[in-house]
Amino acid sequence: MRCVACGAIGKSENGLANKTITAVKGFLAGAMHCGIKESGKPDLALLVSKVPAAAAGVFTTNKVQGAPVIVGREHIAGGRLQGCVINSGCANVCTGQRGLRDAREMCALAAQNLKTVGVRLPPSQMLPSSTGVIGRFLPMDKLRSGIPALVAKLADTAEAGEAFAQGILTTDTCVKTAYATLHAGGATITIAGNCKGSGMIAPNMATMLAYVATDAAIAPAPLRRIVKAVADQTFNCVTVDQHTSTSDTFVCMANGMSGGRILSGRDLNKFTTGLMEVCLSLAKQIARDGEGATKLVRVFVCGARTTSDAKRAALAIANSPLVKTAIHGGDPNWGRFVSAAGYSGASMNVAKSVCKVGKITVFRAGRPTDVALSKVEAAMRQTEVDITLDLGTSGAGTAQVFTCDLSREYITINADYHT
Amino acid sequence: MRCVACGAIGKSENGLANKTITAVKGFLAGAMHCGIKESGKPDLALLVSKVPAAAAGVFTTNKVQGAPVIVGREHIAGGRLQGCVINSGCANVCTGQRGLRDAREMCALAAQNLKTVGVRLPPSQMLPSSTGVIGRFLPMDKLRSGIPALVAKLADTAEAGEAFAQGILTTDTCVKTAYATLHAGGATITIAGNCKGSGMIAPNMATMLAYVATDAAIAPAPLRRIVKAVADQTFNCVTVDQHTSTSDTFVCMANGMSGGRILSGRDLNKFTTGLMEVCLSLAKQIARDGEGATKLVRVFVCGARTTSDAKRAALAIANSPLVKTAIHGGDPNWGRFVSAAGYSGASMNVAKSVCKVGKITVFRAGRPTDVALSKVEAAMRQTEVDITLDLGTSGAGTAQVFTCDLSREYITINADYHT
Numbered sequence: 001m002r003c004v005a006c007g008a009i010g011k012s013e014n015g016l017a018n019k020t021i022t023a024v025k026g027f028l029a030g031a032m033h034c035g036i037k038e039s040g041k042p043d044l045a046l047l048v049s050k051v052p053a054a055a056a057g058v059f060t061t062n063k064v065q066g067a068p069v070i071v072g073r074e075h076i077a078g079g080r081l082q083g084c085v086i087n088s089g090c091a092n093v094c095t096g097q098r099g100l101r102d103a104r105e106m107c108a109l110a111a112q113n114l115k116t117v118g119v120r121l122p123p124s125q126m127l128p129s130s131t132g133v134i135g136r137f138l139p140m141d142k143l144r145s146g147i148p149a150l151v152a153k154l155a156d157t158a159e160a161g162e163a164f165a166q167g168i169l170t171t172d173t174c175v176k177t178a179y180a181t182l183h184a185g186g187a188t189i190t191i192a193g194n195c196k197g198s199g200m201i202a203p204n205m206a207t208m209l210a211y212v213a214t215d216a217a218i219a220p221a222p223l224r225r226i227v228k229a230v231a232d233q234t235f236n237c238v239t240v241d242q243h244t245s246t247s248d249t250f251v252c253m254a255n256g257m258s259g260g261r262i263l264s265g266r267d268l269n270k271f272t273t274g275l276m277e278v279c280l281s282l283a284k285q286i287a288r289d290g291e292g293a294t295k296l297v298r299v300f301v302c303g304a305r306t307t308s309d310a311k312r313a314a315l316a317i318a319n320s321p322l323v324k325t326a327i328h329g330g331d332p333n334w335g336r337f338v339s340a341a342g343y344s345g346a347s348m349n350v351a352k353s354v355c356k357v358g359k360i361t362v363f364r365a366g367r368p369t370d371v372a373l374s375k376v377e378a379a380m381r382q383t384e385v386d387i388t389l390d391l392g393t394s395g396a397g398t399a400q401v402f403t404c405d406l407s408r409e410y411i412t413i414n415a416d417y418h419t
Numbered sequence: 420m421r422c423v424a425c426g427a428i429g430k431s432e433n434g435l436a437n438k439t440i441t442a443v444k445g446f447l448a449g450a451m452h453c454g455i456k457e458s459g460k461p462d463l464a465l466l467v468s469k470v471p472a473a474a475a476g477v478f479t480t481n482k483v484q485g486a487p488v489i490v491g492r493e494h495i496a497g498g499r500l501q502g503c504v505i506n507s508g509c510a511n512v513c514t515g516q517r518g519l520r521d522a523r524e525m526c527a528l529a530a531q532n533l534k535t536v537g538v539r540l541p542p543s544q545m546l547p548s549s550t551g552v553i554g555r556f557l558p559m560d561k562l563r564s565g566i567p568a569l570v571a572k573l574a575d576t577a578e579a580g581e582a583f584a585q586g587i588l589t590t591d592t593c594v595k596t597a598y599a600t601l602h603a604g605g606a607t608i609t610i611a612g613n614c615k616g617s618g619m620i621a622p623n624m625a626t627m628l629a630y631v632a633t634d635a636a637i638a639p640a641p642l643r644r645i646v647k648a649v650a651d652q653t654f655n656c657v658t659v660d661q662h663t664s665t666s667d668t669f670v671c672m673a674n675g676m677s678g679g680r681i682l683s684g685r686d687l688n689k690f691t692t693g694l695m696e697v698c699l700s701l702a703k704q705i706a707r708d709g710e711g712a713t714k715l716v717r718v719f720v721c722g723a724r725t726t727s728d729a730k731r732a733a734l735a736i737a738n739s740p741l742v743k744t745a746i747h748g749g750d751p752n753w754g755r756f757v758s759a760a761g762y763s764g765a766s767m768n769v770a771k772s773v774c775k776v777g778k779i780t781v782f783r784a785g786r787p788t789d790v791a792l793s794k795v796e797a798a799m800r801q802t803e804v805d806i807t808l809d810l811g812t813s814g815a816g817t818a819q820v821f822t823c824d825l826s827r828e829y830i831t832i833n834a835d836y837h838t
Contacts, residue, residue: 062761063760063761063762063767064757064758064760064761094754094757094769094786094787095787096770096784096785096786099786133752133754134752134753134757135753135754135757135782135787136787199741200741200755200758241739241740242738243739243740243758243759243762244758244761245758246754246758246761320660321662321740321825322618322660322662325829325833325834329833329834329835331834331835333552334554335512335553335554335665338513338553339483339662339664340662341482342482342663343482347482348483350513351515365515366513366514366515367514367515368514368554368555406740406830407830407834408830410744411747411825411826411827411829411830412827414741414745414748415744415747415750415825415826416748
């Protein structure tokens with residue numbers, strides 16, 4: 001199994017293998033600028049399977065949910081989907097009944113125009129997504145002219161896959177792509193995905209937007225179970241700013257075009273491992289590209305009473321602005337890590353707790369170790385910083401969370417980002 | 420009743436009334452630089468009542484607690500206290516048994532030297548406090564020479580009160596003082612207090628450090644009840660960076676030297692109101708002086724199912740870096756306020772929810788109002804920003820939380836603050 005997670009893949013060149021989402025058999029993709037974003041950047045993207053696909057998705061748990069999330073939940077409820085239509089620049093959230101009508105019209109426009117390129121599907125087989133400013137109505141005139149133009153450009157080339165990866169971005173500084181192949185069910189299966197997200201990132205059941213396509217043949221019920229489990233260990237372990245978005249969506253479509261058998265037994269496990277690898281790569285790319293980020297941070301908590309205690313402590317550390325600024329400044333101020341776990345609500349036995357920065361133990365048996373702070377500082381100055389905290393209870397709970405540092409650039413992006 | 424809460428009181432001038440903590444009858448105060456802080460700023464402070472006082476305090480709920488917090492809880496357990504000895508520059512947290520011995524020695528040094536100025540008390544009647552870096556041992560040699568020198572300087576003058584207010588600060592940019600007088604129990608009672616705190620501020624049972632002195636005569640039991648209730652509605656409603664400190668301490672000492680009766684009945688209510696006013700003023704001064712802050716933000720949540728739901732939603736809004744940066748930039752991006760409540764875990768009926776910025780309604784009946792964003796922007800550009808959110812449930816829960824904006828300066832202070 002191979003996994004490409006370079007974070008910033010350039011335009012594919014002729015002669016190189018296609019490792020974009022269109023490398024998955026039977027998927028077409030594309031993106032364009034339809035006029036929603038003033039910057040002129042791509043703001044409309046489409047991903048379509050030539051044949052109906054089994055599909056499963058997880059969505060935001062925010063009580064304020066975008067209209068596309070509400071419509072998307074309806075459309076994926078039967079476990080089948082054939083495509084996704086995505087705009088950026090306007091989130092279609094806090095928009096009431098009009099927002100719901102607009103999200104449904106996006107799906108209808110896509111379905112209607114896909115007929116012209118020979119792909120027939122009901123609007124209810126399209127999943128809509130929108131990201132951007134909350135509290136604005138979608139500019140439907142731009143989508144009414146944009147969607148037909150985009151359908152005409154759909155292709156299964158590497159360039160089309162690259163365009164899709166670009167098309168779903170907002171404040172992201174690079175595309176987020178992951179790709180894996182494996183053998184299962186008597187065929188070579190490809191799994192490829194893209195995601196976006198660098199601010200308002202603290203997924204809870206899903207991340208900002210992630211689309212994974214596979215040509216595996218897999219029934220909706222096991223796919224749903226696998227997607228949920230994979231989301232919990234990948235996207236749900238990322239936080240940039242603890243602000244769970246109203247638009248979080250992670251969808252996986254499996255169209256069976258690899259030609260293999262319907263997966264079961266050990267083959268399902270192999271598929272789960274492949275999907276986990278792709279999604280973990282995407283999740284880490286989100287953390288590394290968090291708004292203003294200069295470092296990727298991994299927080300690992302062990303010795304917790306329960307898994308949920310471990311996650312609570314890991315998230316408290318990962319979300320503390322004091323922790324994130326210490327990491328930004330390369331400051332060996334490990335007291336901030338230990339004290340964040342202390343207020344997380346997780347059970348903790350301070351006298352048996354152990355804290356490590358990278359491989360260096362800084363705190364043990366209730367007091368600092370004798371290690372020179374200059375060594376800790378060297379570990380903090382890396383572009384990847386690992387924090388490990390043993391909560392010192394007799395439990396076996398562990399959790400891993402990915403985040404980034406907090407820089408002046410985050411403030412610039414978010415204080416100067418005007419609605 | 421008068422309350423002075425100007426936030427930045429200058430040195431008192433001859434001829435002006437003393438409104439510092441030494442204006443309370445029978446209290447002596449002082450501060451000095453004993454060599455802990457490299458900056459040369461004051462790092463040691465003392466507050467002492469000439470006679471034993473009823474006392475009550477609330478302390479951090481962080482599971483990692485400073486040695487002074489552990490010793491302070493022991494000393495105040497009997498409801499009596501006669502003084503507080505406070506250092507800054509080193510928090511004496513994560514320091515094990517040696518840390519506990521050091522905190523006890525601070526109290527013993529104070530008690531032993533106070534004899535030389537005619538104040539006799541056992542070491543167990545002193546409350547120790549330390550703030551600063553976590554994970555370092557106290558430099559006891561500096562305290563062993565500093566405490567005798569400071570005792571010799573104790574006074575009940577306005578200058579001594581000012582010195583105390585200055586002496587407890589760390590990254591604070593100004594002193595935090597509040598003062599009130601009232602008539603109860605047949606006498607004029609003075610309540611005056613100081614606090615410190617601008618980073619690692621998300622009190623839960625108390626704030627960073629707050630000391631309130633009063634010459635009211637009041638029994639320990641009602642004082643304890645009142646202090647707890649007042650803390651919950653004042654210090655516990657402030658957050659700068661959601662990082663609950665390991666050192667949070669709020670102590671109130673009542674030495675009875677006003678000459679009045681022991682308070683009971685309606686007089687206790689009057690005292691509670693006075694203490695609430697002093698503490699609310701101090702709490703708001705902390706929020707306004709949050710690290711890097713340029714604005715004071717009040718978040719008021721109503722229409723919640725319960726009070727705790729209201730507080731959960733208000734804290735989610737107040738702690739969201741996306742909310743705090745929008746306020747910093749004067750950006751009318753109210754979707755961030757509504758969506759923060761949405762992920763807080765509080766019950767919410769989005770269709771009946773109402774959001775206001777200042778007095779301007781921006782969101783109602785599930786959709787944006789027609790108000791011009793330029794008007795909202797004008798409200799956001801003030802140095803005091805009020806956010807009101809009705810969660811739209813049929814409940815009567817309300818809560819108010821104070822915070823500040825998030826600026827580049829916060830990053831500078833905390834990324835460049837080296838341990």
